[in-house]
Amino acid sequence: MQTLLIVFSVVAAFALGGGIVVVHRLRRRVAELQHSTVALGEELARNVREFAEHRAAIDLIVGALREGLLAVSASGKVVFANARVSEMFGLSASLEGRTILEVVRKQKAADAIQKALRGTASSERIGITTPDGERRIEMRVVPVRPSSGIAAVALFIDISELARLERVRRDFLDDFSHEVRTPLAGLRSAAETLEGGRLTPDHEEALRQVMLRQLNRIERLVKDLAELNRIESGDLVLEPRRVELTDVLNDLCNEFRERAGQSVTFTVTGEPAAAAADPVRLQQIFSNLLDNAWKHGGGGKVTVEIARDDGNAIVRISDEGAGIPPAEIDRIFNRFYRVDRSRSQTVPGVGLGLSITKHLVLLHGGSIRAYNGPSGGATFEVRL
Numbered sequence: 001m002q003t004l005l006i007v008f009s010v011v012a013a014f015a016l017g018g019g020i021v022v023v024h025r026l027r028r029r030v031a032e033l034q035h036s037t038v039a040l041g042e043e044l045a046r047n048v049r050e051f052a053e054h055r056a057a058i059d060l061i062v063g064a065l066r067e068g069l070l071a072v073s074a075s076g077k078v079v080f081a082n083a084r085v086s087e088m089f090g091l092s093a094s095l096e097g098r099t100i101l102e103v104v105r106k107q108k109a110a111d112a113i114q115k116a117l118r119g120t121a122s123s124e125r126i127g128i129t130t131p132d133g134e135r136r137i138e139m140r141v142v143p144v145r146p147s148s149g150i151a152a153v154a155l156f157i158d159i160s161e162l163a164r165l166e167r168v169r170r171d172f173l174d175d176f177s178h179e180v181r182t183p184l185a186g187l188r189s190a191a192e193t194l195e196g197g198r199l200t201p202d203h204e205e206a207l208r209q210v211m212l213r214q215l216n217r218i219e220r221l222v223k224d225l226a227e228l229n230r231i232e233s234g235d236l237v238l239e240p241r242r243v244e245l246t247d248v249l250n251d252l253c254n255e256f257r258e259r260a261g262q263s264v265t266f267t268v269t270g271e272p273a274a275a276a277a278d279p280v281r282l283q284q285i286f287s288n289l290l291d292n293a294w295k296h297g298g299g300g301k302v303t304v305e306i307a308r309d310d311g312n313a314i315v316r317i318s319d320e321g322a323g324i325p326p327a328e329i330d331r332i333f334n335r336f337y338r339v340d341r342s343r344s345q346t347v348p349g350v351g352l353g354l355s356i357t358k359h360l361v362l363l364h365g366g367s368i369r370a371y372n373g374p375s376g377g378a379t380f381e382v383r384l
């Protein structure tokens, strides 16, 4: 009996010991599981946070784009559009769920989207009317592998400024070639006549004079253009100091009196005034205006009036010519602009003088305007 008890106790002790080991193992396993669940939870939370951060960054970038970005579903409905799209097309309500035709209101745009949904990328230029005027928009559409409900993406780029610059460049080349063609034709014709020989000395001399005049014209064109370019690109640095306008204008008028002889009179009137300006550039401004008054003033009187107004110095240069046609006054300061191009042979000039003058006045922080006097003649008013 006693032996049996001993055996039983030994077996029980073994069984109990094994149970304890199992429980211990189980506890360890549960703790490990708990630990990995916590780690998994933390990783998940980190991923969600990172995803939200990425999403916020992408939203920020897309929202800040100057271009419009729009995504459509396979059925052609807008699923996403940044604020710029609404701004471009003047829409205030949400664009989601609308068709591209409702957003852009151009069949071309809808066709491009359909094309992209069939797998072909394309780009179109469309013109739209906004309260600020006409704008040119380039629309680039690309198909994307359908995911998150997006099947095609359209990018809208406002190319109005680019189109304007293209136009300016074309106009400039047109004007430039027109301006060079005339003196070149004169030069060629004179050179060919000289080449033909058997001319009287007087005729030869006259042809030489023609050639010299045309060469001067081309030279002036190149010089003025280089000057305008320098001013427009901001390379010109002014050296302002106090300048007595009356002195500058009296000196200039004396020079013009010598050049014009008896044909035109130049008078300076008004009160003494000073301005903070670059003396060389100031001379250039008034010399251009006096030259125009002489050239276009029809041989009458040129009057320079100096005045002061509210801390500004004002100079008005008036002539007694035909004046400027009222419809042309706004364009008179444009480069290459001349009211009557057909007079280019008789009245020298390449149409850059007023453009240079205006730029120089603006560079001084001043303003310039032109108007016709009540009894005819043009007046150019400079405020410094």
Ligand code: ADP
Pocket (backbone or CB within 6 Å): 292, 293, 296, 297, 319, 321, 322, 323, 324, 332, 337, 338, 339, 340, 348, 349, 350, 351, 352, 353, 354, 355, 378
């Ligand atoms: P240009 O070298 O031809 O004189 P400007 O730029 O100085 O070039 O002038 C542009 C055009 O403006 C001239 O061709 C002329 O038609 C017009 N204009 C300028 N000044 C006068 C003026 N005082 N009276 C009438 N028209 C003028």
